[in-house]
Amino acid sequence: MVFNSLTFVVFFAVLLLLHRMPFSWTTKKINLLIASYVFYAAWNPPFVILLWISTLVDWVVARRLYESTGVTRRRAWLLVSLAANLGFLAFFKYGEFLLANWQALMASVGVTWVPPEWNIILPVGISFYTFQTLSYTLDVYLGRSKPLNSMLDFSLFVTFFPQLVAGPIVRPGQLVPQFAVPRQATSGQMLWGFGLIILGLFEKIVLADSGLAQSADAVFGAGKPVGFADAWLGTLAFSGQIFCDFAGYSTIAIGTALCLGFALPENFRMPYAAIGFSDFWRRWHISLSTWLRDYLYIPLGGNRGSEARTYLNLMLTMLLGGLWHGASWTFVVWGGLHGLYLAGERWIRGRTGVKGDPVGAQNRLALALLTYLLVNITWVFFRAETFEGAARILQGMAGLAAEPVAVLPTIYMIKVGVIIAGMVTIQWLMRKRTLEDVVARAPWWLTGLVAAAMLFAVITTQGSGEAFIYFQF
Amino acid sequence: MTQAQAQDQVTVREIPAARLATIGWLVLVLVVAAVAAWEWKMRTLGLQAGDLDDSKSQWAVERRKVADGVHDDVVIIGSSRILFDTDLGVWEEMTGRRPIQLALPGTNPRPHLKALAENSDYAGLLVVGVTPDIFFTDWPGIPLFAGLIDFWKDETPAQRFGNRLWVELQRRVAFLDDSYRLGTLIDRSVALTDREGVRGPQRDVWKLAEVSDHRQTTMWPRLEADVFLRDHARWVWGPFSGEPLLEDADVARICEETRRHVEMIRARGGEVVFIRSPSAGLYFESEERGQPRARSWEPLLRTTGAFGIHFEDYPEMRNLDLPEWSHLSGASATRFTRAYVEVLTREIPWLRRSQPGEST
Numbered sequence: 052m053v054f055n056s057l058t059f060v061v062f063f064a065v066l067l068l069l070h071r072m073p074f075s076w077t078t079k080k081i082n083l084l085i086a087s088y089v090f091y092a093a094w095n096p097p098f099v100i101l102l103w104i105s106t107l108v109d110w111v112v113a114r115r116l117y118e119s120t121g122v123t124r125r126r127a128w129l130l131v132s133l134a135a136n137l138g139f140l141a142f143f144k145y146g147e148f149l150l151a152n153w154q155a156l157m158a159s160v161g162v163t164w165v166p167p168e169w170n171i172i173l174p175v176g177i178s179f180y181t182f183q184t185l186s187y188t189l190d191v192y193l194g195r196s197k198p199l200n201s202m203l204d205f206s207l208f209v210t211f212f213p214q215l216v217a218g219p220i221v222r223p224g225q226l227v228p229q230f231a232v233p234r235q236a237t238s239g240q241m242l243w244g245f246g247l248i249i250l251g252l253f254e255k256i257v258l259a260d261s262g263l264a265q266s267a268d269a270v271f272g273a274g275k276p277v278g279f280a281d282a283w284l285g286t287l288a289f290s291g292q293i294f295c296d297f298a299g300y301s302t303i304a305i306g307t308a309l310c311l312g313f314a315l316p317e318n319f320r321m322p323y324a325a326i327g328f329s330d331f332w333r334r335w336h337i338s339l340s341t342w343l344r345d346y347l348y349i350p351l352g353g354n355r356g357s358e359a360r361t362y363l364n365l366m367l368t369m370l371l372g373g374l375w376h377g378a379s380w381t382f383v384v385w386g387g388l389h390g391l392y393l394a395g396e397r398w399i400r401g402r403t404g405v406k407g408d409p410v411g412a413q414n415r416l417a418l419a420l421l422t423y424l425l426v427n428i429t430w431v432f433f434r435a436e437t438f439e440g441a442a443r444i445l446q447g448m449a450g451l452a453a454e455p456v457a458v459l460p461t462i463y464m465i466k467v468g469v470i471i472a473g474m475v476t477i478q479w480l481m482r483k484r485t486l487e488d489v490v491a492r493a494p495w496w497l498t499g500l501v502a503a504a505m506l507f508a509v510i511t512t513q514g515s516g517e518a519f520i521y522f523q524f
Numbered sequence: 525m526t527q528a529q530a531q532d533q534v535t536v537r538e539i540p541a542a543r544l545a546t547i548g549w550l551v552l553v554l555v556v557a558a559v560a561a562w563e564w565k566m567r568t569l570g571l572q573a574g575d576l577d578d579s580k581s582q583w584a585v586e587r588r589k590v591a592d593g594v595h596d597d598v599v600i601i602g603s604s605r606i607l608f609d610t611d612l613g614v615w616e617e618m619t620g621r622r623p624i625q626l627a628l629p630g631t632n633p634r635p636h637l638k639a640l641a642e643n644s645d646y647a648g649l650l651v652v653g654v655t656p657d658i659f660f661t662d663w664p665g666i667p668l669f670a671g672l673i674d675f676w677k678d679e680t681p682a683q684r685f686g687n688r689l690w691v692e693l694q695r696r697v698a699f700l701d702d703s704y705r706l707g708t709l710i711d712r713s714v715a716l717t718d719r720e721g722v723r724g725p726q727r728d729v730w731k732l733a734e735v736s737d738h739r740q741t742t743m744w745p746r747l748e749a750d751v752f753l754r755d756h757a758r759w760v761w762g763p764f765s766g767e768p769l770l771e772d773a774d775v776a777r778i779c780e781e782t783r784r785h786v787e788m789i790r791a792r793g794g795e796v797v798f799i800r801s802p803s804a805g806l807y808f809e810s811e812e813r814g815q816p817r818a819r820s821w822e823p824l825l826r827t828t829g830a831f832g833i834h835f836e837d838y839p840e841m842r843n844l845d846l847p848e849w850s851h852l853s854g855a856s857a858t859r860f861t862r863a864y865v866e867v868l869t870r871e872i873p874w875l876r877r878s879q880p881g882e883s884t
């Protein structure tokens with residue numbers, strides 16, 4: 052189920068009630084586990100079986116890994132986990148993509164082969180929970196941690212509903228110890244949790260769905276060349292939409308967990324105020340970027356080898372990071388562009404010796420805007436469904452579209468301008484601050500007014516429970 | 525603490541040192557007051573509790589009745605005209621059957637006819653509403669209802685449960701109306717000049733109907749009385765160019781495709797009838813220029829061999845009230861339904877020989 056639905060309101064109310072009843076801690080954890088399965092099954096009940104298999108495989112493999120001493124045997128057990136987890140991912144998410152590319156490859160050597168019709172539904176959030184369970188097994192394999200003693204705790208770690216389908220991707224060390232001792236939210240945690248839920252819903256329903264989605268959809272779905280203003284506004288709208296959609300989800304997830312007494316890590320930290328791309332990736336989808344760093348970039352050698360090898364590792368990591376988002380070459384190009392940006396930044400910093408932020412507020416602001424502008428170019432490949440579509444938008448952004456059509460109504464152009472300007476300004480002002488810090492310093496009545504306005508907008512904008520963009524990844 | 529270290533340490537979240545309880549109470553009081561005021565304002569605009577949105581989920585509820593075979597098997601498909609112009613209560617009163625209403629605003633019924641013919645064992649009486657500038661085109665319909673044909677099967681348990689909750693809320697609260705969401709109102713509130721070729725929210729279809737159980741759709745009473753809203757709707761339907769949408773060859777192709785599907789349903793013991801609901805004013809004139817009856821409606825009946833009711837052929841179906849030229853007012857819809865069901869009862873043996881709850 053999605054957070055922005057009445058079904059979730061009822062589900063969460065019942066769960067909160069159960070969680071505050073005088074049950075034993077084990078009973079409460081069982082309640083949470085069952086609730087998490089219900090949360091997932093509410094999309095497509097049979098896919099819960101995938102969660103069970105993933106849980107069982109990694110539970111068994113981690114124990115066997117820990118008990119085994121021989122290198123070969125340990126590798127064999129690791130392969131079992133990788134085969135099961137990545138096998139599911141490959142089949143459900145990349146099956147059609149692989150077949151289509153195989154068909155194209157065969158055609159290029161003159162072999163005509165028509166793949167069978169692919170009618171497989173993608174299990175929601177499979178990329179997220181696959182990475183989460185893999186991190187557990189990999190940590191045990193790498194000797195970073197021991198296997199857990201409680202299967203209940205492990206199952207809950209894999210399935211904990213607030214972050215199950217769209218992150219944050221949590222590491223065992225961040226969450227599992229919280230299951231060890233009874234937890235119940237304090238009144239402060241509960242109130243702040245609800246505050247975060249309101250903020251996340253506002254980002255999703257009011258800003259992403261109601262404020263920006265129409266413009267992004269209209270421009271990217273035009274199917275014709277679009278002019279400079281439409282192309283830029285459509286892309287800027289998507290940059291805001293995807294941020295508000297995804298950061299909104301993470302914020303609701305964090306708030307929901309907090310209401311139950313659990314702490315989830317930050318997943319976004321004002322990414323559009325980033326100065327440079329290494330800074331951007333320290334602020335955007337933090338749980339994924341750190342996962343890729345720890346389980347892909349560093350095992351590949353990271354920056355410990357030659358300069359050329361470092362660049363290669365960087366590119367490989369970002370290309371695979373792109374593919375993680377979706378089974379399409381456009382996502383690979385999106386990742387590749389970020390890889391090039393990171394490599395370029397590394398090269399410039401290496402040649403100039405500049406570390407950290409540049410000196411001078413104007414320089415910092417200019418570089419932040421340049422970073423945002425370049426990030427927007429990558430979003431074109433992320434949002435466009437084909438390279439032809441991406442090329443149309445990029446031509447428009449360069450002012451080179453032939454016979455462009457006007458797409459956006461004036462009111463949409465104004466909305467995109469106002470929301471994006473507001474979003475970027477707020478992120479810039481809060482670049483080095485946390486929301487908690489801002490709220491702590493603001494007058495209580497101002498915080499109350501803002502929260503009430505956001506909640507009122509959520510209630511009166513409603514929405515039809517549209518799914519979050521990142522569910523498809 | 526570095527990010528690498530943070531990955532291995534138990535997450536702890538800071539709670540702001542603010543008067544959170546006071547803030548919570550302030551939010552609660554302000555939101556309750558603001559929502560109550562909003563509800564009052566929406567009621568003054570003519571919205572009512574019990575007016576249910578016509579959503580994908582509500583359509584799926586009705587569509588599943590066809591699949592389950594637990595309901596009378598008269599089914600209506602079509603666009604908004606047959607949806608607005610049919611009084612399901614009158615149908616039930618006259619025939620003992622309440623039809624399943626599957627017509628959809630701004631949607632071509634032909635893909636639905638195809639689905640019922642090819643992918644179901646449907647063998648009832650299928651009433652197909654024909655709106656010429658939709659039926660005789662290859663336009664599938666507005667995006668809102670795109671992909672709906674299989675949605676009744678694909679709808680998730682969460683969506684089904686959510687729809688039930690939503691309907692129950694809408695029975696009690698007026699402001700949840702889909703056409704009067706805050707974002708929609710903001711889009712419409714400022715009449716800005718749009719660039720050439722762009723259709724802005726001012727040119728969107730605004731609220732036209734009220735919807736009750738079983739997707740009984742009736743023209744919104746305020747639209748019948750409010751000259752501004754009525755004129756706005758007429759303007760939206762424009763510009764009434766009367767341009768032909770398709771060539772005769774395409775119309776022939778559509779008729780032939782429709783014939784195949786009609787015959788598939790007939791082969792199973794079912795029946796298909798077509799109904800051309802009234803239109804008026806510039807809209808009717810434009811339709812007659814673009815898709816004249818002789819080059820669209822007549823070939824359709826000739827090719828399919830199906831029975832059809834064209835409102836012009838029956839005096840009791842003419843001179844009805846169409847405030848915005850495309851849909852009947854509530855009272856006229858009741859009259860129109862009574863008139864066309866009477867004709868169907870007389871002309872369609874299926875209706876006479878089949879008892880409610882069973883197919884022939």
